[in-house]
Amino acid sequence: MENTEKQLTIAVTGLNAIDSPGPGIAVIRGLRDGLNRPVRIIGLAYETLEPGIYMHEVVDKTYQIPYPAAGSENLLRRLRYIHEKENLQLIIPNFDAELHNFIKLAPTLKSMGIATFLPTQEQFDARDKINLFKFGEKHGLLVPRDKVINNISELNACEESFGYPLVVKGKFYDAVVAHTMEQAQKAFYKLVAKWGFPIIVQEFIKGTEINIAILGDGKGNAISIIPMRKLYITDKGKAWAGITLEDDALIKVARDFVEATNWKGGCELEIMRTDKNELYIMEINPRFPAWIYLTAAAGQNQPAALARMALGEAQPPYSEYEVGKIFIRYSWDHITDIKEFHQISGMGEL
Template sequence: MTTPKKKIVIAVTGLNAIDSPGPGVAVIRAIRECEDFEARIIGLSYESLEPGLYMHDLVDKTYQIPYPSAGTDTLLGRLTHIHDIEELDLIIPNFDAELFNFIKLRNKLKEMGIATFLPDLDQFEARDKVKLYEFGKKHDLMVPADKIIFQAKELVETAKELDFPLVVKGKFYDAIIANTLEQAEKAFYKLQAKWGLPIIVQEFINGTEINIAALGDGEGNTISVIPMRKLYITDKGKAWAGITLDDDRYIDLAKKFIKATKWRGGCELEIMQTADGKPYIMEVNPRFPAWIYLTAAAGQNQPASLVKMAMGEKVEPFTDYEVGKIFVRYAWDLITDISEFQQISGTGEL
């Protein structure tokens, strides 16, 4: 006689599997593949046309939640309603912009019986783009020099210090390479309009871009590290294809980062490896990347391991993975009916 598998109700955000995709669908796919538990997946969406809402083989039920700008009280009210119906065990948020609210609500959610597996607020803020250079200096990690600016006129001094080309970056997303002051100013205003202030101006590092998906247990131990090189990049800089790599330098770097921060949960390190072999950390994303399913395909199912740790299970660090495992993303026209669109738009549930 077999013991029935434990059923876990998991709410997941980031169902926007579009050309610049959120990680939610990939996270769910990896969780669904784990045979150690049974999952009921509750999608949490912001918009009615996030493709994940309509993927009924992956997502059992979806609820719309308020935008992060609505604040924690509004979010908590909505989550309480969803929890009354679904009895959530765990929430896995996947958007940079919503993480602050979920981290703030972590203790309240815990009191309600909902687990999360997120970094602490100070861990979360230390790797913020705005503080990354200081963070690198403190932990002996290579990070390009940068300047945080609030006015376009500061670009003149910044350019003298960092020299062209420069990378002009938005607070949350987007990076534009500028070769002249005019280009830098144009980038400044474009990013300010989109993401607000400040703007980060970073030293340009030439090299090969490597991405690392890592999972920390919150006590300084690294549970999993998978380095990946993008093989095909979209005009938005997103990976459309990528391959797992075998290079201990990346594994060591991720372990060093997780040990230094005692990182809890998933993260993505964006690395620029220079021709002389120096790995610069360009950014640390405080959540799983959209290509996270590759970790499961390569033998280290990071989302499933996160679920287990969030549920209080001790997970041993992975030691092996398949090198040369490739993902190739594709676009697929999912067909649904107006009644489903009407339901999610009208009731906020599907």
């Protein structure tokens, strides 16, 4: 029977399906699979070689948008133009660095008829790497000790406090495990050049890394929680394969986080399980992870559930998911034409 429901037009960022992928393509797959109605996907891209731009069976049309550093006013100006062309109903941003602008613009977007489903600025700031240890202390969650530094000389104090190895982290992304002062200094310069100040230096926690994808309703309820253990990790630390787990302790940590923060939207907890079965929260990523399509495959389609809640539709919490579901990422040479590259480069849309 033909679906006669009105088409939804949803804009999605994070189309960089590369070796360190953004979540956008996985989010789109979830939306197309789980919304049971026609969906038109508008890609929002920063770079002209983001693969999703050219994947026309996945993304219907793409527009370039200004880099986050250009500020919220420039972003709003561009979104107004796109909205005039496309009549957007929902935007799902998928990069940490862009969320501040989208959170700031959320009320204005709502007045334009464009829904979002994002954490508040307070929620976003509280889980920031810079504030993570204080956040853990406040809510009774286990978090590694850290120091936030702005000068390379401060690495000496980190060495005294944590010993080696220690972890040097960029403000937004990237982490380097340093075993010597020389390695720590090299990581400091590299991450400052890429992401700016400050740098976070964290004590090293030995254990098994586990990731948890979470969808919160903004009222303290976890709509979906899916834990995953990485089976294959790239040299950039990204999961190239992973498997869903059954573990009440992991579910409890995720539920405690949502209840403590009233988290709204998708997020990912990066957990380290020690030999003593301690669960340390290493990072809290304030958006869907790149492996988010695994939640749909396991029976809890988080992107589709977020879209329904953003649009004011009822979304009861999920209660079950399939354990032992595996994802394996792979590379694929996508072929396009120079005309398309020139169009997105010159016109800013394709």
